[in-house]
Amino acid sequence: MKGVLPLCVVVSGAQPQLGVCEVRISVGALKLLDERIGLAEIEEKALGRALHKLYECILLQEAILAKVWCADPPTEPSFYAELAASTDWSELAGKSFAVTARRLGGYPPASSVDLAAAVAEGVLRRCSSSSVNLERPDIKVRLVVSKKAAVIGILLFRRRGDRFxxxxxxxxxxxxxxxxxxxxxxxxxxxxxxxxxxxxxxxxxxxxxxxxxxxxxxxxxxxxxxxxxxxxxxxxxxxxxxxxxxxxxxxxxxxxxxxxxxxxxxxxxxxxxxxxxxxxxxxxxxxxxxxxxxxxxxxxxxxxxxxxxxxxxxxxxxxxxxxxxxxxxxxxxxxxxxxxxxxxxxxx
Missing domain, CATH: 3.40.50.150 (Vaccinia Virus protein VP39)
Incomplete structure (x- = not known):
C-alpha cells in the first residue's frame, strides 16, 4: 500500500447528491461508481488526515480501503468469490478476518451471508495463511454492491448514527x-x-x-x-x-x-x-x-x-x-x- 490509495466512500441514500458534495469538499476529487458509491485517490501519508475529515461528514456512512471493484456486477455469489480472488491479500497473512456484505437497493437478490461467504472463499484462495474469525477479527473485509458497482476492500470505519x-x-x-x-x-x-x-x-x-x-x-x-x-x-x-x-x-x-x-x-x-x-x-x-x-x-x-x-x-x-x-x-x-x-x- 505505497503511494496513492483508492478510498471508497458510501453516502446516505436519503440525500446522495448532497452527501457527494460534502465528501468532495472534504477530500477533493471523487469518481462516482454509483450515486452512493465513490472512489477518491488519497496519498498514503495523508490517509489519516483524510479519514479524520471524512468522519466529520454527516452524510457519509462508511469508508473502505478499496482492493478491487467492478461495474455492473452480476447476481451470482460465485462472481464475488472470483472478484475477491483477483487481487492481492498479503496484508492478511497470519491474521484473522471477517467479511460483511452490504446490498444497496436490495441488489443482488442473494443474501448478505451468502455474499460474505463467497468473498471469504476468494480471500482464502489468495491468502491461505489467513483465517476467518467472525467474533474478533484482526481485519474487517467489506463488500458493498449495487446494480451499478461492487467494491471489495478493508473497512476503515462506519459512522455512528447516534453520536450527536x-x-x-x-x-x-x-x-x-x-x-x-x-x-x-x-x-x-x-x-x-x-x-x-x-x-x-x-x-x-x-x-x-x-x-x-x-x-x-x-x-x-x-x-x-x-x-x-x-x-x-x-x-x-x-x-x-x-x-x-x-x-x-x-x-x-x-x-x-x-x-x-x-x-x-x-x-x-x-x-x-x-x-x-x-x-x-x-x-x-x-x-x-x-x-x-x-x-x-x-x-x-x-x-x-x-x-x-x-x-x-x-x-x-x-x-x-x-x-x-x-x-x-x-x-x-x-x-x-x-x-x-x-x-x-x-x-x-
Missing amino acids: RFRSKRYKPFRHPASLTPEDAKLLVNLSACYRVLLDPFCGSGSVIIEACLSGLEAVGLDVDRRAARGARDNLAAFSCDARGHVVVGDACTLPFRSNAFDAIATNPPYGKSAQMRSASGCSVDECLLKEGFRVLKGEGRIAYISPLSPRSGYGAAEGYVVRVHGGLARAFVVRAKEGARACGSCS
Missing part, C-alpha cells in the same frame, strides 16, 4: 422551537468549507456556532433578539465552547464587522412570517444575507444556508440540494460564493 444525540435540543439549557438539529448545523459548517473563522448572522440558539467550535473553528454568532443571544451564550458554555465561540446582539442587515473579516458563513435564516420582517436598514432577510454576507467574507469565502424555496441566481454560482420535509414542504441546502469564486467547486 447528546447535543440535541433536549440537552441544551436554552431551547428554541425552530433551532436546527446538530446534524443539520454540522452539515452547514461542512458545506461552508470554513478553515478558521465562521460567522452565523442568524444564530438563534447557537446550534451552528456550537458545531463549528467543536470542529476546531472559531465562530461568531449574531442575533437581533437579545433573549436568543443570551440563550446562545448559555448553550455555548454548556458544551464548553465559550472560549472559541462568541455571540453578539446586532442586525444582520448592518453587520457590525469590518469587510473581509470571515472565512465562511453558515446559517439558517428565518423564513415564513419572520422572513417578511424588515430591519432598520429596510433590507429583506435574503438581501441581508447575500449583500452584507459577501461584504464581510474574504475573497473566496462561501455562504452555506438553508432556504425553504428553490435557490435563486445572483452573486455568483449556486448549488442547491432540495430536501423534502413532509407533505409539500421542502427546503434546500444552498452554497453561494462571491462573484469570481467557485460556489461549491468540489461538488461539480
Whole structure:
C-alpha cells in the first residue's frame, strides 16, 4: 500500500447528491461508481488526515480501503468469490478476518451471508495463511454492491448514527422551537468549507456556532433578539465552547464587522412570517444575507444556508440540494460564493 490509495466512500441514500458534495469538499476529487458509491485517490501519508475529515461528514456512512471493484456486477455469489480472488491479500497473512456484505437497493437478490461467504472463499484462495474469525477479527473485509458497482476492500470505519444525540435540543439549557438539529448545523459548517473563522448572522440558539467550535473553528454568532443571544451564550458554555465561540446582539442587515473579516458563513435564516420582517436598514432577510454576507467574507469565502424555496441566481454560482420535509414542504441546502469564486467547486 505505497503511494496513492483508492478510498471508497458510501453516502446516505436519503440525500446522495448532497452527501457527494460534502465528501468532495472534504477530500477533493471523487469518481462516482454509483450515486452512493465513490472512489477518491488519497496519498498514503495523508490517509489519516483524510479519514479524520471524512468522519466529520454527516452524510457519509462508511469508508473502505478499496482492493478491487467492478461495474455492473452480476447476481451470482460465485462472481464475488472470483472478484475477491483477483487481487492481492498479503496484508492478511497470519491474521484473522471477517467479511460483511452490504446490498444497496436490495441488489443482488442473494443474501448478505451468502455474499460474505463467497468473498471469504476468494480471500482464502489468495491468502491461505489467513483465517476467518467472525467474533474478533484482526481485519474487517467489506463488500458493498449495487446494480451499478461492487467494491471489495478493508473497512476503515462506519459512522455512528447516534453520536450527536447528546447535543440535541433536549440537552441544551436554552431551547428554541425552530433551532436546527446538530446534524443539520454540522452539515452547514461542512458545506461552508470554513478553515478558521465562521460567522452565523442568524444564530438563534447557537446550534451552528456550537458545531463549528467543536470542529476546531472559531465562530461568531449574531442575533437581533437579545433573549436568543443570551440563550446562545448559555448553550455555548454548556458544551464548553465559550472560549472559541462568541455571540453578539446586532442586525444582520448592518453587520457590525469590518469587510473581509470571515472565512465562511453558515446559517439558517428565518423564513415564513419572520422572513417578511424588515430591519432598520429596510433590507429583506435574503438581501441581508447575500449583500452584507459577501461584504464581510474574504475573497473566496462561501455562504452555506438553508432556504425553504428553490435557490435563486445572483452573486455568483449556486448549488442547491432540495430536501423534502413532509407533505409539500421542502427546503434546500444552498452554497453561494462571491462573484469570481467557485460556489461549491468540489461538488461539480
